[in-house]
Amino acid sequence: MDEASPAVRWERRTEIPLFIVSLLFLASYAIRVLAHDMSVPWRDVCLAMTYAAWAVFIVDYVIRWRLSGQRLGFLRTHMLDTVVLVLPLLRPLRMVKLYDAVQRRHDQPRLSLYARVITYAGLAALLLGFAGSLAVYQQEHAAPGATIRTFGNAVWWACSTLSTVGYGDVVPVTPGGRLIASAMMFCGMALLGAVTGSFSSWLLQTFSRPGEQRPPGS
Structure with missing residues (x-):
C-alpha cells in the first residue's frame, strides 16, 4: 500500500x-x-x-x-x-526530478550519486542552453547594433555563457537579452559548480587509501 x-x-x-x-x-x-x-x-x-x-x-x-x-x-x-x-523556459531545470524518477526502481537509484549529478547537470545544461538560445535570439536578432543576428550566433553565445567562458565576440545589447544573459550566467555557475564538486569528491573517494583519514567535511 x-x-x-x-x-x-x-x-x-x-x-x-x-x-x-x-x-x-x-x-x-x-x-x-x-x-x-x-x-x-x-x-x-x-x-x-x-x-x-x-x-x-x-x-x-x-x-x-x-x-x-x-x-x-x-x-x-x-x-x-x-x-x-x-519563466516557463526554465523548465529544463526540472529535468533533475524526471531523470531521478526514471532512474529509480523500488526507491533504489540505478546510478551512483556522482554519476547522477553529472548526468543531471548535463541534461539541464543541454535543454537550458537551447531555451536560452531561443530567448536571446528572439530579443536580439532584429535589434539595432546587435551581434547575435542568427540562431547559430545565439547557440554559440549560450555555450560560452553556460560554460562561464564568455568570449565576448557576440553579446546581447537589449535589456531583455541582458536579463536572459544574467540568468544564464547564474545557471551556468551553478551547474558547473555541481559537476566540479561531484567530480572532485569522486576523485577523493576513488584514490583515497584504506584507513586514510579524509579532510574534515568530506
Whole structure:
C-alpha cells in the first residue's frame, strides 16, 4: 500500500506527462521564433499551444499547492517551481526530478550519486542552453547594433555563457537579452559548480587509501 502523501502521489503521476507538455511548449515556442516565413494561421496555432502548455503548468502548480496544505509556506519550499511557473523556459531545470524518477526502481537509484549529478547537470545544461538560445535570439536578432543576428550566433553565445567562458565576440545589447544573459550566467555557475564538486569528491573517494583519514567535511 502506498503511504505517500497526496502531493507526492500527484507529482509521481504527473512528472512524465508534464515533461511531455514542457517539450510541446519548447517546440511551439521554437517554431514561432525560428520560422520567420510561417503563415499567420500556423503562428496562431503555435501561440495557442504555447499558452495551453503554460495553462497546464499553472493548473499543476495550483493543485500541488492545495495538496501540500502549506499555504504561503509552499512558495518558500518550492522556490524553483515558482520561478519556473513565471519563466516557463526554465523548465529544463526540472529535468533533475524526471531523470531521478526514471532512474529509480523500488526507491533504489540505478546510478551512483556522482554519476547522477553529472548526468543531471548535463541534461539541464543541454535543454537550458537551447531555451536560452531561443530567448536571446528572439530579443536580439532584429535589434539595432546587435551581434547575435542568427540562431547559430545565439547557440554559440549560450555555450560560452553556460560554460562561464564568455568570449565576448557576440553579446546581447537589449535589456531583455541582458536579463536572459544574467540568468544564464547564474545557471551556468551553478551547474558547473555541481559537476566540479561531484567530480572532485569522486576523485577523493576513488584514490583515497584504506584507513586514510579524509579532510574534515568530506
